[in-house]
Amino acid sequence: MPAKTQRVNDLSWMIGGPQGSGVDSSANAFARACAHAGLDVFGKREYYSNIKGEHSYFTVRAASRVIRSHIDDVHLLATFDAETAFRHVREVVDDGAIIYDPSLARTKLSDIPTIEPRLKGDLKTYLIARGVGETLDDLLTTAKQRGVTLVPVPYNDILEQIADEFKVDALSKIARMINMLAVGASLGLVGLEFDYTVQALNDVFRGRKATVDMNASGARKGYDLAKALAPDFSYRLERMARKEPRLFLTGSQAGALGKLYGGLRVQTYYPITPASDESEFLEANEILQLDGHGAAEAEDSAFLKEKDASVLVVQTEDEIAAITMAIGAALTGARSATATSGPGFCLMMEGIGYASINEVPVVITLYQRAGPSTGMPTRHEQGDLRFALHAGHGDSPRIILASGDFEEMIRDGLLSFNYAERYQMPVIHMVDKALANNSGTVAFPQLTDLRIDRGRLLADGNGFGPEHPYHRFELGENPVSPRAVIGQHGTLFWNTGDEHDETGHITEDPVLRDLMMEKREAKLQLAAKEIPDSVKYHYFGAKDAETVIVSWGSTKGPLLDALDRLLAEKESVGFLQLRLLNPFPTEAVMAHLAKAKRRVDVEMNFGAQLGGLVRERTGVDLTHTILKYNGRPMSNSELHDAIKAIIRNQAPRRTVLTHGA
Amino acid sequence: MALEQVLKPQDYATEVHNDWCPGCGDFGILRTIQMALAELKLDPYRVAMVSGIGCSAKTIHYIKTYGVHTLHGRVLPVAQGIKLANPNLEVVAVGGDGDGMGIGGAHFVNAGRRNLDMLYILHDNGVYGLTKGQAAPTLKLGVQTKSLAHPNINDAINPIWLALAAGATWVGRGYSYDVKHLKDLIVQGIRHKGYAFLDVLQPCPTYNDINTKEWDGGEDRSEQNGGRPLPRVYKLDGQGWDPVVHEPMEIEAKAKQALAKALEWGDRIPIGVFYNNEHVPDMGERIRQRIPTYYQKPPAEQRIAGPNGEPLTDLTKLFERLTVQPTA
Numbered sequence: 001m002p003a004k005t006q007r008v009n010d011l012s013w014m015i016g017g018p019q020g021s022g023v024d025s026s027a028n029a030f031a032r033a034c035a036h037a038g039l040d041v042f043g044k045r046e047y048y049s050n051i052k053g054e055h056s057y058f059t060v061r062a063a064s065r066v067i068r069s070h071i072d073d074v075h076l077l078a079t080f081d082a083e084t085a086f087r088h089v090r091e092v093v094d095d096g097a098i099i100y101d102p103s104l105a106r107t108k109l110s111d112i113p114t115i116e117p118r119l120k121g122d123l124k125t126y127l128i129a130r131g132v133g134e135t136l137d138d139l140l141t142t143a144k145q146r147g148v149t150l151v152p153v154p155y156n157d158i159l160e161q162i163a164d165e166f167k168v169d170a171l172s173k174i175a176r177m178i179n180m181l182a183v184g185a186s187l188g189l190v191g192l193e194f195d196y197t198v199q200a201l202n203d204v205f206r207g208r209k210a211t212v213d214m215n216a217s218g219a220r221k222g223y224d225l226a227k228a229l230a231p232d233f234s235y236r237l238e239r240m241a242r243k244e245p246r247l248f249l250t251g252s253q254a255g256a257l258g259k260l261y262g263g264l265r266v267q268t269y270y271p272i273t274p275a276s277d278e279s280e281f282l283e284a285n286e287i288l289q290l291d292g293h294g295a296a297e298a299e300d301s302a303f304l305k306e307k308d309a310s311v312l313v314v315q316t317e318d319e320i321a322a323i324t325m326a327i328g329a330a331l332t333g334a335r336s337a338t339a340t341s342g343p344g345f346c347l348m349m350e351g352i353g354y355a356s357i358n359e360v361p362v363v364i365t366l367y368q369r370a371g372p373s374t375g376m377p378t379r380h381e382q383g384d385l386r387f388a389l390h391a392g393h394g395d396s397p398r399i400i401l402a403s404g405d406f407e408e409m410i411r412d413g414l415l416s417f418n419y420a421e422r423y424q425m426p427v428i429h430m431v432d433k434a435l436a437n438n439s440g441t442v443a444f445p446q447l448t449d450l451r452i453d454r455g456r457l458l459a460d461g462n463g464f465g466p467e468h469p470y471h472r473f474e475l476g477e478n479p480v481s482p483r484a485v486i487g488q489h490g491t492l493f494w495n496t497g498d499e500h501d502e503t504g505h506i507t508e509d510p511v512l513r514d515l516m517m518e519k520r521e522a523k524l525q526l527a528a529k530e531i532p533d534s535v536k537y538h539y540f541g542a543k544d545a546e547t548v549i550v551s552w553g554s555t556k557g558p559l560l561d562a563l564d565r566l567l568a569e570k571e572s573v574g575f576l577q578l579r580l581l582n583p584f585p586t587e588a589v590m591a592h593l594a595k596a597k598r599r600v601d602v603e604m605n606f607g608a609q610l611g612g613l614v615r616e617r618t619g620v621d622l623t624h625t626i627l628k629y630n631g632r633p634m635s636n637s638e639l640h641d642a643i644k645a646i647i648r649n650q651a652p653r654r655t656v657l658t659h660g661a
Numbered sequence: 662m663a664l665e666q667v668l669k670p671q672d673y674a675t676e677v678h679n680d681w682c683p684g685c686g687d688f689g690i691l692r693t694i695q696m697a698l699a700e701l702k703l704d705p706y707r708v709a710m711v712s713g714i715g716c717s718a719k720t721i722h723y724i725k726t727y728g729v730h731t732l733h734g735r736v737l738p739v740a741q742g743i744k745l746a747n748p749n750l751e752v753v754a755v756g757g758d759g760d761g762m763g764i765g766g767a768h769f770v771n772a773g774r775r776n777l778d779m780l781y782i783l784h785d786n787g788v789y790g791l792t793k794g795q796a797a798p799t800l801k802l803g804v805q806t807k808s809l810a811h812p813n814i815n816d817a818i819n820p821i822w823l824a825l826a827a828g829a830t831w832v833g834r835g836y837s838y839d840v841k842h843l844k845d846l847i848v849q850g851i852r853h854k855g856y857a858f859l860d861v862l863q864p865c866p867t868y869n870d871i872n873t874k875e876w877d878g879g880e881d882r883s884e885q886n887g888g889r890p891l892p893r894v895y896k897l898d899g900q901g902w903d904p905v906v907h908e909p910m911e912i913e914a915k916a917k918q919a920l921a922k923a924l925e926w927g928d929r930i931p932i933g934v935f936y937n938n939e940h941v942p943d944m945g946e947r948i949r950q951r952i953p954t955y956y957q958k959p960p961a962e963q964r965i966a967g968p969n970g971e972p973l974t975d976l977t978k979l980f981e982r983l984t985v986q987p988t989a
């Protein structure tokens with residue numbers, strides 16, 4: 001037999017299983033093993049709105065270069081139930097492999113209650129077309145026929161050995177270990193030194209030795225078995241030397257870290273997927289350390305010597321309370337925020353308007369998910385751009401900043417607070433489900449350039465008092481008035497949701513009304529002028545490209561990966577990533593689109609919301625849209641192909657992407 | 662927080678034009694709040710008055726402390742946000758019965774669970790004053806006030822019961838025309854360590870033509886009383902009534918007693934303290950057990966930036982936990 005060609009360090013691995021069976025921890029272990037071996041990893045998590053039983057899966061890509069997205073192909077599929085094989089077999093490439101449990105070989109498609117009728121029908125057609133029956137065995141035979149390597153792992157036999165070895169009285173107690181056996185088998189197939197698996201298990205089980213040992217023993221058995229069964233599997237992973245430490249993060253953690261770095265001191269939230277992970281991370285890390293940074297020069301260095309600080313996380317009764325409580329906290333001077341997703345954001349409208357009219361700096365991190373209504377709670381979408389722009393009645397200025405990757409999430413956490421305080425208005429920091437649940441390695445973020453800017457926040461001892469009364473909404477040259485906080489001597493003020501005068505008392509005077517409306521809107525103009533281009537947008541790819549893609553948020557990952565390929569294919573393509581969506585960077589967008597022959601809007605929603613916004617704010621029409629709204633993030637492969645078709649003039653104006661299980 | 666110099670109640674008044682209807686019960690509540698602030702010698706710069714939306718919510722504009730007139734129903738979460746971020750402030754919330762028990766119902770019950778150290782005053786007038794007299798959640802079934810096309814089809818919430826059920830640790834009822842008594846209640850409510858709820862019978866002469874000052878005062882019952890009014894409102898104090906939970910073991914008995922008392926309505930309407938229990942740790946204390954520096958360095962008083970804006974929050978430890986070490 002001729003030696004197979006082998007691909008080294010470019011793997012797309014998938015594991016799946018019923019929810020609650022440890023799919024996430026096994027993927028975490030696999031990804032961490034790769035990371036410890038010096039590889040770059042990217043992980044994507046897909047799950048149902050369900051706690052136990054429905055199918056969830058996790059894709060991990062491991063490679064020797066930065067990867068920011070998934071591809072459609074799966075090189076190695078690790079399963080321990082029949083459903084995962086049924087659902088994903090068609091994604092496995094011909095020279096790929098499937099790890100499976102031979103004791104399930106007779107499981108029939110029709111016996112799996114959690115596969116939706118539509119997909120069952122599809123699969124039946126697929127099997128009938130290949131002239132086979134409907135058991136797992138039949139399914140795997142079709143895979144084998146196209147060259148896929150089958151790797152049977154008798155999980156139960158291995159579990160029994162382990163039970164013996166570690167004196168466990170009931171197999172059910174270690175049943176969850178099956179997923180780590182699958183991880184071991186995967187790493188054996190790709191040939192990564194076993195040490196990294198042990199390191200990863202130490203991470204996942206936080207050094208609990210007995211658990212680590214037992215899981216390592218199981219993983220080792222899987223590892224040896226798979227290696228022996230398919231010693232020349234086409235996909236290999238090899239250790240890479242790495243001089244620099246890196247971070248292994250999820251997006252939710254990145255969101256929390258950015259807020260903490262930005263000085264978050266009160267976070268309110270009501271539980272909702274996919275936003276609550278951020279708040280839970282904050283709550284688990286509520287005691288903070290202060291850095292002595294610059295303390296030497298600070299007059300009150302004594303203060304800074306006390307190293308303790310804290311963030312107060314409050315779980316509220318609903319999102320109305322979350323936003324209004326955060327507003328109350330912000331009025332005292334604490335940097336305050338809340339985090340939510342679409343349904344919760346709906347409840348925050350009135351509060352956002354209140355923050356806007358009262359010029360309260362508050363940050364709302366909006367983790368978008370598939371809507372409308374409850375929609376698909378655990379699935380991805382970028383459907384809330386228009387909503388965030390207009391949420392609330394009346395003209396209520398707000399700043400909208402959208403992050404495209406983990407590092408931006410961290411930086412934007414701080415920037416959101418800066419803008420909230422500098423322009424004294426709510427900031428909606430837009431992220432999404434894909435970002436929140438993605439995980440992977442990133443270079444240590446360089447944050448040293450970041451500064452905290454509290455805008456016109458008054459210092460104590462500011463000279464205000466009965467003789468020199470303070471006016472919270474002073475009308476002056478600068479539309480941003482000096483801001484006092486509750487409890488600051490000499491600075492009484494009032495707030496009201498009604499239109500107000502300079503002190504904050506109710507007014508319906510038409511002249512004052514105009515002045516206050518104009519003052520508030522002028523702050524937005526000021527923000528448009530002051531916020532640097534480096535925050536407003538990024539441009540990637542060929543200068544003066546023939547085809548310019550415009551997008552926002554987490555499509556950045558797959559777009560950059562697709563762009564690399566298109567540029568390597570010598571296409572004249574550029575990508576304009578818009579980060580500041582309100583105030584809108586009109587000039588920059590016009591400049592970048594002016595010369596382009598093809599202007600392509602890429603976003604994860606039905607209505608091409610950004611495309612419409614671009615037209616509205618620039619008068620420039622986008623020639624093409626690539627949209628997706630099936631709840632699954634774009635893969636770089638489908639994006640690449642869709643863009644390529646547009647470049648070749650083979651695509652309609654509107655392309656809808658549909659990949660993803 | 663107490664002041665050196667003596668402030669009089671009128672020192673806590675703003676010059677803002679007061680636009681309540683003549684004879685409105687809100688005037689009494691406003692005055693008594695100002696009297697209570699003066700009696701407690703509270704520094705206006707350390708007090709936040711917070712209100713919802715409604716006639717009653719305008720109260721804060723007439724008081725010279727920090728004033729936050731919020732949204733309809735949202736007085737409690739805003740007030741709690743202020744208090745949580747800076748527990749060293751004195752926070753008093755005021756609002757209407759529609760505000761607190763209708764649109765703000767979820768906040769009303771959850772405030773009790775938190776037992777945050779603050780006072781909430783409910784202006785209980787039975788109607789939605791500012792929207793022209795629709796039925797409020799405190800209006801009894803079958804009652805037809807002036808603006809109603811039909812007798813009220815909903816039954817009333819009992820604010821005292823609801824506050825007790827929610828977990829308020831001090832529950833009282835006052836009457837806006839008994840100024841001295843109401844002032845004493847407000848003083849006690851502010852002093853109470855924990856969440857204090859004060860229901861105030863606040864006649865709305867414009868829209869509630871049933872529960873009027875005259876009705877409260879029993880002027881319709883003078884025949885039974887030798888030609889003199891026979892007041893419905895009576896004080897709990899001084900009749901052997903003891904609402905205080907002296908020992909934790911008394912909680913059940915005192916709560917039952919309060920619930921029973923709160924059922925009285927109609928001919929006899931009790932005002933005074935129904936329940937007072939300081940054996941439940943307030944939320945500040947619960948937080949302090951987790952965050953030992955909470956009172957010394959509450960969220961509002963923490964430095965977050967160095968002299969040149971350097972972020973002071975040190976992420977090193979968190980980053981360490983998330984770090985993948987170099988490989989050889």
Ligand SMILES: Cc1ncc(C[n+]2csc(CCOP(=O)(O)OP(=O)(O)O)c2C)c(N)n1
Binds near residue numbers: 716718733761784786
């Ligand atoms: C969200 C919302 N819904 C409705 C209103 C209209 N509104 C203003 S005041 C009010 C009722 C106020 O009644 P209550 O809270 O009892 O206060 P009162 O005027 O009696 O003091 C209503 C419904 C509003 N301001 N906001």
Ligand code: SF4
Binds near residue numbers: 681682684685687791
């Ligand atoms: S409507 Fe009633 S509650 Fe409102 S101000 Fe007039 S009397 Fe007072």
Ligand SMILES: [Mg+2]
Binds near residue numbers: 715786787789
């Ligand atoms: Mg009312």
